[in-house]
Amino acid sequence: MKSGSNLEKVLTEGHFAVTGELGPPKGSSADFIRRKAEILRNYVDAVNVTDNQTAVVRMSSVAACAILKQIGMDPVMQMTCRDRNRIAIQSDILGAVALGVGNLLCLTGDHQKFGNHPESKNVHDLDSIQLVQMVKRMRDDGQFLCGDKISGGVPLFIGAAANPFGDPFEFRPLRLEKKVRAGADFIQTQGVFDIERFARFMEKVRERGLHEKVYILAGIIPMKSAGMARYMRDYVAGLIVPDELVRRMETAQDPKEEGVRIAVELIHQVREIEGVRGIHIMAVAWEEIVPVIVERAGLYPRPIL
């Protein structure tokens, strides 16, 4: 075991994993975190906690993760390279481990142009692959990036993101391979809507044998409305939403119900694809739908390990 986190146990024991996501508040309320977390409890194996997502200032990921640990849930701490240099990142990682965090998702981070402080300096001292490699070194060699020895262990289950959808398409699997070579234990993908394309991506992944080296969790984004579907299709970087799904959302009597139906269908479809070891449901600001989707997808109850 790398960290012995619940997520790691679920995956290593061969269960189809389910992770959820929680965006900390634009404020200081611990109750907000607890409230959102309680919705997800027992329906997901671990909860991603975003790190100032879309470059909008929120409560720190490490603090929100600590609150999840206090109430007995398994957080996946997201860590971006946008706001901290290698000194601050390593320091925060040690702090997170001290607070019981067992999963770390290494990300580049959204550009601050899209956030609420577009005039801020971007750091990017490391990129996400270098971050994965550094965390692996901290864990496996007990060393900081500079080579100094770390006192105490750094047991972390290391994650990275993958986007199977950017064009040109052919080097997406190569980028994933770099993350695996750098030391990623698990991968959470961008939201999957275009199953045909995702299947092609997974085929390339299998050709390179990557599915045997890393646990791949397919991203699922439940759609709440036709407007959201159109917005994701037209404006969200790295997403491909087929027109057919947008049409279904537009013509549905009950768009929320249609969104759930589509999410459940997508879960069944990604589950069929060899090498997919779980799903990551991103329903920020619609957490209450997660239990519904998990149950209807036949993924409830979750394993207790």
Next chain:
Amino acid sequence: MVITEQKKLEEILRFLEGCERVFLLGCGVCAATWGTGGEKETREMAARLAEAGKTCTGWVVTEEATCDVRTTRRLLKQHNAQVEAADALLVLSCGAGVQTVAALVDMPVYPALNTLFLARLQNLSVCDERCRLCGACILAETAAICPVTLCPKGLMNGPCGGYKDGKCEVDRERDCAWVAIYERMEALGWRERFLIIHEPKDWNAARHPGFINKREGAAAGGAR
């Protein structure tokens, strides 16, 4: 080429307040080529200042780069009378040129330009930034396309998840640096090089201020 832009006249007049007589100095290399501080622009600036009520004691454009102390010193000596007659010097060059002049005279020296970046000049209207002067060139590993400069996140190991149709998420008009690198690698038959993991960059070489003394055999980029 060092790319500059002219400051707005109001800003220049603001710092020239109280200086009635001004001597102008343009740069004959980068600023002349890019059309911000050559002969034509220096003459135009003199005319605009005159319109605003200033007296121009004279103007000159350095034949070499203004940032070369040896030739700029000589030129200032040749125009000593006009320089002495002025209350201030206005320099139409990059920041390095302005400071070169300032170190040679005992009077106020002001910049007429903003210094933007180090660029490739595609033609006299189009240039694009190509080098961040990071001090540790990685072009050998990136098919001679610089991600430190061309990727807004300076990513060293491939693109982020945000590119679309080969364009950057930060600016949809601009090509993704890593898509360009990958395509060039493919064309050169270097596909496997994409899989090399580049270690975190040593930013020591990018520290400021840079200083070199070849005679002492001092290392490049050391702070001083």
